[in-house]
Amino acid sequence: MKCLLESPARAVFAFFLLVTATASCGRDGADPVRVEGGGLVVEARLDPVVPRTGENLLELLVLDAGGRPVPDAHVEVKVIMPAMGAMAQMGGPARVRPLGEGRYEATFGLDMDGSYRIDVSVHAASSSLSAEGSLMTGRSGFSLTARRAPPPRSSSHAPTGEGAADAAAHDPHGGHAGHTRAPEEAPAPTDAGGGFAGEVFVDPGRRQRTGIRIAPVRLEPFEVTIRAVGLVEYDRGAIQDIAPRVGGTVGSVRVPAPGNPVRAGDLLFTLYSPELLAAQREYLTALGSGRSDAVATAARGRLRLWGMSGADIDHVAQTGVPLEYVPFRSPVSGVVIEKNVVDGSGTSANERLFRIAAVDRVWIEAELYEADLALVRPGDAAEIALVYLPGERFEGTVSLVNPFLDGETRTARARIELANRDGILLPGMYATVWLRRDLGRRIVVPASAVLYAGDRRFVFVDAGEGRLRPRAITTGHRDGERLEVLSGLDAGEAIVVSGNYLIASESRLGTALEQW
Structure with a gap:
């Protein structure tokens, strides 16, 4: 049965990862990505198609140059947001799990909104492939291209002036050139009166220009x-073995091969057995001798126990002639998934000849x-x-x-x-x-409101009068774009739900985290 199913399953999954020859950040994110190099082919796609903060999946199919799945490859995936201003580098290695048939699943978390660099390395036997690319939260798709050794160049060719600015603006891996803001639009840190570590003052006009949005913490029904x-x-629990309790010689087999459907009562094979033949004669003798019904009933029970159907026993009783080749029929309807017998086979008692699955x-x-x-x-x-x-x-x-x-x-x-x-x-x-x-009902916040610092989570709370203050929280499960808050916030408090990573980069967050 395995040979019947293996090829379709592989073909189905190949269709699932159908890819284009190249991909770029500007293309439709619904299309998977294909990279080739070093004797390997990697086909990949994101789930969800639009990356989001929190957990994401990168599904990989690794093939050799002949298009055959590579099930024992060593796969490494890293998803990293480079350091930016006061923000340290975020991300790291993904958790890679082999699924069989050359398929691998890489699970990674995105700590905050922004651009991330992707590094993929695959090693199998004497073949290896290294690829790099990028993704951005909130934007469909990602890029991934095979990494090649950079051509040598002298320092005299390094871009300067406007050329250097253009190169930085088009850097595919920096991920932040397109998000550079003018100094007058970035939130500016102040002592905010109380001098709370990490606190930021942002006036209403600046909040609007930088896209900072405030929303209340809610107590809502929560489903994971x-x-x-x-x-x-x-x-x-619905698999039936056909294993006669007596040995003998198989006459004819009516099921050609595994995969054939059968119905309850269908003839599977016939069997010649000296024990069955002797038991039939004993049954006929008991019927004809006029002895007690108990003797005939016991003889009939023995025939049933050894595999004869009630209809076949009745036929023997009516004709008075024992069956040399006793029919064995399917007790259930289903599909034959195992066949271990051919015409003329010799069998021993309790040897499995067929296996039938509903x-x-x-x-x-x-x-x-x-x-x-x-x-x-x-x-x-x-x-x-x-x-x-x-x-x-x-x-x-x-x-x-x-x-x-x-x-x-x-x-x-x-x-x-x-x-x-x-x-x-x-x-x-x-x-x-x-x-x-x-x-049930849980305290929840938008996933976009939560920032990550190592194994800690925090949000910016609106302290009033333009002050935004970092606060450590403990999170639980995720429900789509919402996160459960176990401690650190109460329903009704106002927090930053958009633009918080800009605030974090400008606040004295490192000092604040050390004090928590």
Whole structure:
């Protein structure tokens, strides 16, 4: 069965990552990106297509020069915002997880709005590829090109004057040239009377010119959405093995190969067995001797136990002739996924000859990160989508969350059961799973309001009279563009939700953070 499913699954995922030969920041972000070099090809796309602060995914497909997936590559991804003014460099290595079939998933966080540099390195056997590019929050897509050794040039060719300014303005990796503001438009730090470390005074006119926006902290209904990657599998509770309890010689086999559908009662094969033949004769003798019904019933029960159907036993009783080759029929409807017998095969007792799986229901095994495990419980509803069926959604139910983690991936599997209408869900297909948990009413802020300094989070609180003051907070889960606040803020307080990174760059934030 694997050989039937592997090629379509690979083709489907290749379509999912269909790419253009080159990409630039100005192109449509919905198109994936393809880079080649060093005997490797990397196809990549962002999820979400428009990068945002918080967690983002870079999905990679690594192929060799012949277009074959490379499942054992060493992949490194870095997403960095270079240092800017008083702001230290942000970002760093992404968390890369292999998914099989040459697919890799890099998870990275963007601490604040702005431009970021992307570095991708892939090493496999004697081949390697290095690429670089950039992305910007709020703008669709990203760029990624194979890195080449720079041509030698002397210092006499270095741009000066207007040329240097033009080069800086078009730097693809600096990411901030296009955002340079005139000195008179940047927020200016002041002592603000109280001298609070990191406090900034910004008058209303300057707030408007620099795009600084204030909004209240809210207490709102909060729902967490968990996205996971899953694999369609057979319902293991509905798999039936055909293994006769007696040995013998197979007569004819009616199922050509794995993959054939069967219905309950369909003939699978016939079997000659001396034990079955002797048991039939014993049954006929008990019927004809006039002995008690208990003897005949026991003989009939033995035939049923050894695999004869009730209809075949009745036929023997009516004709008085035992069957040399006893028919063995499918006990369930489904698909043959394993066949270990041909015409004339010799078999021993309890040897598995066929395996049949029901396909009216399937499982999806979804991989959950440690941080998400507390949010998923048996009985939760799940929404499932497949790449090859765009726009289609399937509803399932979580039946089990494994109570242990995989030692390599550090994930736990959640089993989702769902109906397989028309048999369109095939085992081996990749699926995207969404699970939702309602957490009730929580204190929330826009994700754009939160800035990051190492493992700390902070916001700028409107202290009144034009004063903006940094405050440390503790955040919890994310719901789309909202973040749960566990401590540090109360509902109704006013905070900066846009333009805060400009304030941070101009404030004495380093000193303030040391005092917290």
